[in-house]
Amino acid sequence: MKISDIRLTVVGMPRHTGFVSKHVIVEIEMDEGLTGIGEMSDFSHLPHYSLDTRDMKAVLKSILVGQNPFDITLINQELLSHFPETMFYYEKGNFIRNGVDAALHDLCAKALQISVADFIGGRMKEKIKVCYPIFRHRFMEEVEENLKVVRERFRQGFDVFRLYAGKNLDADEAFLDGVRTEFGSKVTIKSLDFSHLLDWKSAVQVTQRFSSYDVQLIESPAVQNDFEGLRHFRMKVDHPVSEHVWSYRQQYEMIKHDSVDIFNISPIFIGGLTNARKAAAAAEVAGKSCLIGTTQELSVGTAAMAHLGSSLANLNHTSDPIGPELYAGDIVKNPVIYENGYLLVPGRERHGLGVELDWEQIEKYKADDLSWGNVSAHQLQDRTSQARK
Template identity: 30%
Template structure:
């Protein structure tokens, strides 16, 4: 029996964070996101979350949904997720201005509808689970060495076995922070570092990162600009630590270039950056075909998009490192009544139909931007 999309709407929300995230790109203390609602003629409603921390954010991306995506989707069957994704791709390409996050939110809502209609969680639509839970890392912003060490110790007390430190500062600040964390947490906790494209050349990055390797790093993330793949390949050959790419991996065709140039050991795949859960699943499959592993990146999503990430994470076989999707712990209030469980350093995918979370209408009303 056919089902039709009757309306696609989006509202922007403004949500304060408990602690600002400070890194080479700047500081963020408030998330301006968006919530997408897809209605159908069968009465089934799907929800998705626009989660983008930099550049064009909530209000602008909600405008993309209203002006560009809604008109091409109304009348289509939401359960034909691939057909809807193709329609969105034709009208709104994945670009660095954030349009991918608008597409991702709509695709989350479509999968939410498809799962609800079939009575199964989204991970079943992605091939089923290969794991019961997803190991998480706790990201820590720039700060004084003692503060960074305290944050890492707190994370370990909460059950996290990996911490992620933002680096990219001049002088010896990064080395002091990594040394303090290693001293505080011991050798049994993994440390990965993320430079967010802070360096301008392989030589500069090597000079900054090589001294950090003595502390036994797990991964080094995106030290150079996204398109400097040849320089990244040269740096990868010189470092002992595996190289993780993030900003260089924003769409499927990026993976082909990364592989061709030998620029990475691991890929950081974002559901919001790839354009949705199905697109992220494809990215993991593309990486697997080239012998690469991956993890799930985060734009500090709230509970709705975190659920979408969790469904992807339990369904892909080549998730080999701790992921960063701990957004619900960053906010004093969420937009869902039942955020996905994060416990002892693990994220669990909801088992209910669709995304498995329920919108908190009162929170949505309180947080929305008029």
């Protein structure tokens, strides 16, 4: 039982906002005829550089071909030596390792004729509560546009929302007031997500300004890797504090400084299902809870997160994987399902991740490479098609 080949296919999937996110579909082939699939999700992030997929494929073939796909820990160690952690949120090496690790899990679970959830420890739940993102306000006229999003998604069963905040505070406040006035207790704002845009003192001021609104938690209220700042923020506010995990060292520092209440764990940012499970276990040992984060994946990456979430004992907060609802299309024949504000975990009867590639759709959205031309840093940060004048 050996890995015989790896294939990488780049797709550019438009969001409903018009922004095009680049993803890499990973296929790992075994000599016995099975193929595992994974997803290197949403490379279209800052920092503003691209990767060469031909070089990436050559490196990955040198690591993978001839290996036993069940040697997942050994392969991950080798991947880490080629694509190391750098203590940066959008480290693209983590994206690469995530796609390969997901494909290995899919392949091994298919070989055993079980689901990935059963392969990584079994299911504690069959669905995961998720929230819908409201992207950052730049201008006041976007408030009504975002209230319209809430109305439309509420009709579809989504009753929890996450607000990217901190750029235009007057617009943020107008949105929060509009939601409260129109929906009352029928709609919940899960979090204010500051996305490391503010230092901790500024984040405290904004949180206090919005204190009259019912917000469940605060996310990323300090600049990246400011562990002291995170702790100061946590001591100043009453809300639980959440931060993403993007390296083991970073998580260690947050535990040591007692900086957070909730670890935001996503395979894409920590480098795969294997590492995400370790991060969740470390959180559990430290007495912290978890939520599943996102970069807004397609259905392959989202299915992987659904399997992960179903197996975690300390997943006890509304999570974020809503990507397939944000895009104009998908790359699988059977996209993940959302029902009444929950992400359903693919059933046990579907082996592996439980999704099947749709090559007609892949050809429709296929891209030559990961570059994105003259897209501005502003567009990459706010996930918009163009800046409003």
